[in-house]
Amino acid sequence: MQLDELDRSLLILLLERPRAGLREHARTLGVARGTVAARFLRLQEAGVISGLAPAVSPRAFGYSMLAFVHLDLRQGSLDAVVEALEAIPEVTEAFTVTGDGDLLCHVVARDTSELETVIQRIIEIPGVERTRSQIALTQRIPNRALPLIRSNRWATRPARPPQSAAT
Incomplete structure (x- = not known):
C-alpha cells in the first residue's frame, strides 16, 4: 500500500493521542471528518492499523x-x-x-x-x-512504531505484509 503525507500525519496523531476521536483528528489535520474516516478505514483494511484494543500489561x-x-x-x-x-x-x-x-x-x-x-x-x-x-530483566525500549512513522523513510517504498508460517 502506498501511503501519503496525510496517512502519515493521521498515523502520528493516532499514536500520540489515541483517545481523541476522528473528528478531532480531522480538525487538527484541516480536512473533513469523512476524509479522515475513509483514510482510517483504508489503513485498517490494508493492515497498517492492526487493532484498536488497549495495550494491556x-x-x-x-x-x-x-x-x-x-x-x-x-x-x-x-x-x-x-x-x-x-x-x-x-x-x-x-x-x-x-x-x-x-x-x-x-x-x-x-x-x-x-x-x-x-x-x-x-x-x-x-x-x-x-x-x-x-x-x-528490564525493558529498555517498549514496542513502538511512532519513530518509524516520523522518520519518513518508510514512505519511499511500500512494505509487503508479513507472510504467515502456513504459506
Missing part, C-alpha cells in the same frame, strides 16, 4: 516475569506445536525465526516456579525437541 496483574523461550522443533511439526502453544495462556507471542531454533516465544509468569511449570508444559508438546530460555 501482564505485569499490572501479577505476571512480573517475561522470558524468551527458544524452541527447536521436529521437522513438519510447526503447525501442531503452534496450535498447542495457543492453549497455554502464559505464551503471549510466538515467532518463527532464523538462526538457532525454530520458534521464539514470549512467556510471562508470576515467579520462577511458575515459569518452570510453563516451560515444562511447552517441553511436553509433541514436536518440541529442545528449549532454551532467557529471562528479561
Whole structure:
C-alpha cells in the first residue's frame, strides 16, 4: 500500500493521542471528518492499523516475569506445536525465526516456579525437541512504531505484509 503525507500525519496523531476521536483528528489535520474516516478505514483494511484494543500489561496483574523461550522443533511439526502453544495462556507471542531454533516465544509468569511449570508444559508438546530460555530483566525500549512513522523513510517504498508460517 502506498501511503501519503496525510496517512502519515493521521498515523502520528493516532499514536500520540489515541483517545481523541476522528473528528478531532480531522480538525487538527484541516480536512473533513469523512476524509479522515475513509483514510482510517483504508489503513485498517490494508493492515497498517492492526487493532484498536488497549495495550494491556501482564505485569499490572501479577505476571512480573517475561522470558524468551527458544524452541527447536521436529521437522513438519510447526503447525501442531503452534496450535498447542495457543492453549497455554502464559505464551503471549510466538515467532518463527532464523538462526538457532525454530520458534521464539514470549512467556510471562508470576515467579520462577511458575515459569518452570510453563516451560515444562511447552517441553511436553509433541514436536518440541529442545528449549532454551532467557529471562528479561528490564525493558529498555517498549514496542513502538511512532519513530518509524516520523522518520519518513518508510514512505519511499511500500512494505509487503508479513507472510504467515502456513504459506
